[in-house]
Amino acid sequence: MGNQHNFDGERMNCGILHIGVGNFHRAHQAFFINQLLRDEDQANWGICGVCLLASDKNTFQNLTAQNLRYTLTVCGRDGRDELHEIEAIKELLWAVEQPDAVLDKIADPAIKIITLTITEGGYNLDKSTQSFIWDNETVEHDLKRPSAPKTIFGFIAEGLRRRREKQVGGLTILSCDNLQHNGDAAKQAFTTFIAEQDEDLFHWVRDHVSFPNSMVDRITPTTTAQDVERLNKKSGIADKAPVYCEDFIQWVIEDNFIAGRPALERVGVEFTDNVEPFENMKLSLLNASHTLLSYPSMLKGYRKVDQAMQDEDIRAFIKTFMDLDITPHVPAPKGTDLEEYKQTLVERFGNKSVSDQVSRLCGDGLSKFPVYIVPNLKKMIAAGQDLSRVAILIAAYRHYLAYLKDDTGSSYEINEPWLTQQDLDLIKDENPLAFLAIPPFKHLNLADEKGFAEHYVNYVKRIKNEGMGTVLANQSLSH
Numbered sequence: 001m002g003n004q005h006n007f008d009g010e011r012m013n014c015g016i017l018h019i020g021v022g023n024f025h026r027a028h029q030a031f032f033i034n035q036l037l038r039d040e041d042q043a044n045w046g047i048c049g050v051c052l053l054a055s056d057k058n059t060f061q062n063l064t065a066q067n068l069r070y071t072l073t074v075c076g077r078d079g080r081d082e083l084h085e086i087e088a089i090k091e092l093l094w095a096v097e098q099p100d101a102v103l104d105k106i107a108d109p110a111i112k113i114i115t116l117t118i119t120e121g122g123y124n125l126d127k128s129t130q131s132f133i134w135d136n137e138t139v140e141h142d143l144k145r146p147s148a149p150k151t152i153f154g155f156i157a158e159g160l161r162r163r164r165e166k167q168v169g170g171l172t173i174l175s176c177d178n179l180q181h182n183g184d185a186a187k188q189a190f191t192t193f194i195a196e197q198d199e200d201l202f203h204w205v206r207d208h209v210s211f212p213n214s215m216v217d218r219i220t221p222t223t224t225a226q227d228v229e230r231l232n233k234k235s236g237i238a239d240k241a242p243v244y245c246e247d248f249i250q251w252v253i254e255d256n257f258i259a260g261r262p263a264l265e266r267v268g269v270e271f272t273d274n275v276e277p278f279e280n281m282k283l284s285l286l287n288a289s290h291t292l293l294s295y296p297s298m299l300k301g302y303r304k305v306d307q308a309m310q311d312e313d314i315r316a317f318i319k320t321f322m323d324l325d326i327t328p329h330v331p332a333p334k335g336t337d338l339e340e341y342k343q344t345l346v347e348r349f350g351n352k353s354v355s356d357q358v359s360r361l362c363g364d365g366l367s368k369f370p371v372y373i374v375p376n377l378k379k380m381i382a383a384g385q386d387l388s389r390v391a392i393l394i395a396a397y398r399h400y401l402a403y404l405k406d407d408t409g410s411s412y413e414i415n416e417p418w419l420t421q422q423d424l425d426l427i428k429d430e431n432p433l434a435f436l437a438i439p440p441f442k443h444l445n446l447a448d449e450k451g452f453a454e455h456y457v458n459y460v461k462r463i464k465n466e467g468m469g470t471v472l473a474n475q476s477l478s479h
């Protein structure tokens, strides 16, 4: 890594503990904090990263080998890249090897905020009811052995217990994942677990921990081995853990920090007393459109989002979905022009230098559908709207999971960490209606929803017989 530093790393204290040091955290929160740490009076808001899973070994080792610094390439829509050297992560712990250090850090008085990017599925909420899942081996383990946790719920509970014993005051848990009302969802998941494990701690948490809602936005692809090579060649820096992302960035946070917060407004973060309109706009338009385009694009043979966005039929499909299906359910947040927002989204998806992976958008659909698609689908059903585009999406999702081959005959890998044998049976069932009983959809009774089921069954057949491309071409002709 280069020798130029913007600030003195030695003087920094960690006021933030972050769990889930994935690509998004390193392109978004760490980017904002990196800028903020230039202000001397903000020097106590460095980040202590925590990798919780065994699969985080490479991230932990690569970052540790380069003093926790890494490069972030911000890819402009105008084709120009900006290189940033990020030094906001001051400490890094790997829970698999250093569980006690993680627990002590949660109880460290300097830590005032725990931020999370642990994916939509990481909150362990049922995909159809959104209630906490007890039937889970590691959760059961953590209930029985509170001092030797394995899950994030066990770690947070034991860390907070130590904090309470040390009498160093409460803290804020700030979810930065794409969930509806992510603070409320985090509160539900953590307090439900803690209430079962330790009732006294539950009462302490109620009075000493706040869970603000937040909306986070910056498209950050997965960094593949080829990307590492490409990015290092461009930057001239031998970085084992580079990250790249788009130039757009937004973070809107409910101003509810029980133990104080960094002055992030200085670097462009928005604080508000109500995040809901922002979060609704982002999940309903950006994330839902990402999901809408993902399976059809994969089946049509695209592997890169920018290339899929060059396809007239895919662009028309997304635009019609945003305008006709979703916009009626998205009140514009104050100061936002929705038409401009949607136009910018189309440009962002088409950003050639980001060239996001279609496979990333397809991944973990079981966790994404309940958050991105189902809430508005319910509203669309209630309003008697045309459900044909959502029917295409769900038919494409079934085809994607069942056949593992696209229109061109090429295969692809799927990444569905929460898929069960029961789900697989429903996917493989010859009757396409059986698929509508997988967890994201089962409570919606879509098989009995006339305006949906006929379209869906028809599209399942047509995707199989005619291919995704033909289905999309006819769809775009009809508008």
Ligand code: NAD
Residues within 6 Å of the ligand: 019, 020, 021, 022, 023, 024, 025, 051, 052, 053, 056, 117, 118, 119, 120, 121, 122, 123, 152, 176, 177, 178, 179, 216, 217, 218, 219, 220, 221
């Ligand atoms: P990533 O795969 O790079 O990182 C995922 C991180 O989550 C890893 O550090 C992993 O250890 C952690 N994790 C996963 N399951 C966990 C669990 N059960 N307990 C604890 N930690 C767990 O993915 P990413 O791109 O960093 O995205 C992570 C999340 O950030 C997304 O799921 C989404 O909610 C949010 N987000 C991502 C983007 C983006 O463009 N990538 C944009 C906005 C929001």
